[in-house]
Amino acid sequence: MAKVTANDLLEEFQLEILAGEEGIYRPITTSDISRPGIEMAGFFTYYPAKRLQLLGRTELSFFEQLSNYDKEDRMEKLCTYDTPGIIISRGLEAPKELLAAAEKVGVPLLRSNMTTTRLSSSITTFLDSHLAPMTAVHGVLVDIYGIGVLITGNSGVGKSETALDLVRRGHRLVADDSVEIRQVEEGTLVGRSPELIQHLLEIRGLGIINVMTLFGAGAVRPFKRISLCINLELWDQNKAYDRLGLEEEKMKIIDSEITKLTVPVRPGRNLAVIIEVAAMNFRLKRLGIDAAQEFSERLTSVIEAGDHDEFQ
Known part of the structure; x- marks a missing residue:
């Protein structure tokens, strides 16, 4: 504290x-x-x-x-x-x-x-x-369409490069490498960058770049409420990844829980687009529109209709 x-x-x-x-x-x-x-x-x-x-x-x-x-x-x-x-x-x-x-x-x-x-x-x-209670998390925080997305993952998985791509697509960087998170009230987490590395991104091969200088003041913001965590991990062929999105994993930070998605990383996947869509889909779910749930209900109705036809 x-x-x-x-x-x-x-x-x-x-x-x-x-x-x-x-x-x-x-x-x-x-x-x-x-x-x-x-x-x-x-x-x-x-x-x-x-x-x-x-x-x-x-x-x-x-x-x-x-x-x-x-x-x-x-x-x-x-x-x-x-x-x-x-x-x-x-x-x-x-x-x-x-x-x-x-x-x-x-x-x-x-x-x-x-x-x-x-x-x-x-x-x-x-x-x-x-x-407010505070902790620090290794990751990147980006404001995507008004949703505070915390991008986590092992060192070298591509968090900062993905953040740079998101900034180029018009979204705003809050923090890179280290995110200071305060629980301003139960269920509300606010992340910001340590003052020393504010507005900076570390890109391997390029070094340190200043996002505000390169892309303007509209490409950064000082703090943002965290609503979604996306964990990047190297693709594991032996691991079964969620393909429907029906089950929602949670991540606990201090005393608050936020939604967590695990996105596998492998060559050819455009992580910036995937994360951008994940943020939009998360916002739709909060508005009551759940594509996975709608598909599940549609599938159930088709199966039930097929079973009914068999008994005719």
Whole structure:
């Protein structure tokens, strides 16, 4: 899991730091954000101290009605050694009791000019993306007709060359060689390229080529949701390959499953066209059009009709 700190938020959202600068690198471990309204009233029994705390106009208006003793007490309880940060929205003034408590414990106190709801939504989206479980897969990720296709297979089987052919056919490269995959939510996998090799393809005999420079900005994209995996393997005469497509194999990545197809490789097979058609067929299946199932039903009806004729 990637590490996110208050300093990352400071840079991403152009926040202003008011106090607790020494704790700016405290790790943020959850994307949940708390608006401590009930804590302002004095109920800290279930206080989620490990979450980011967001204070808006409602919380601070209520805080101003408290006695001086309660103000100090609430702020001291709000600022714990586990709290990764406190953010004030709408550019509101920070209470002096909060400034003192944050400085004492080293809780970074930040301020934004954004509205509370918009700030909460933006930070949650950012944290969901950066704190999502991640893994890396050896393969190529290409956007084919809006379908994120992960091409896997042993080294040298022709993944990058196939990706190059797909790019020439108008599709978009996301990542080559190494694909960083994050599970942003259960059942949703998003792949991107490591920054070091972004937009690059390695073609044996040619070396490293820059796809964006050669084919333009429309030939690449920074990330894509993965829906289909196509595994390339050298043709094995002793192996029975699926010829109808009735059975759907699944591949598990982190906690999510995606459809997996195995395509045998041998001279004369145009892999780019096969993968392109596989992506189109996958999209049709999601729309409820399954050619293999329709053929199976048609075949069954013909067999049943033949059996009926025999009994006439």
